Amino acid sequence: MARSLKKGPHVDENVLKQIKGKKPGTGEMIKTWSRACTITPEMVGFTFGVYNGKEFIPVKATEDMVGHKLGEFSPTTKFARHGGRMQREIEAKTSEKETEKLKKATE
Numbered sequence: 001m002a003r004s005l006k007k008g009p010h011v012d013e014n015v016l017k018q019i020k021g022k023k024p025g026t027g028e029m030i031k032t033w034s035r036a037c038t039i040t041p042e043m044v045g046f047t048f049g050v051y052n053g054k055e056f057i058p059v060k061a062t063e064d065m066v067g068h069k070l071g072e073f074s075p076t077t078k079f080a081r082h083g084g085r086m087q088r089e090i091e092a093k094t095s096e097k098e099t100e101k102l103k104k105a106t107e
Contacts, residue, residue: 009038009067019046031056035071050074 003010012034019030024045031049039061049056050070057074065073081087 009040010036011040012037015048016042019043022046029056029058032070035069035074037070039065039068039070041066052076 012032015030015032015034015037018032019042022028022030027047029047029049031051033051035050041063043061044063044066045061047058047060048070050059050073051057052074053076059070059073083090
C-alpha cells in the first residue's frame, strides 16, 4: 500500500548519513537493512547492499529506480521453476536449438 502523499516518501536517515560525504560511482557498497527506504535522486549512482534475510544483494541505484523501494530489487525468495515432464521437454528442445546454432556458427 502506498504511503500518504502528505507524509512524503520514507527515507531512512541512517542511509542518508552513510551517503553524505561520499561520491557516487566509486563502487563502494553501502550495506543496509532498510528495505522500505525509498530511492531518492541523491542516491543515484551509489551501490547499496540490501539485506534479503540471508545475504546482502548489490543494488546500483539508477535514475529509473527513483521513487521505488530498495527492497524491490533484492528478492527474499528463490524462484523454483514450474512444471514437471512438460517443462523438461520444453527445456530440452530449447537446449537442442542452442546447440544447433552453436554448431552452425562454428562451421
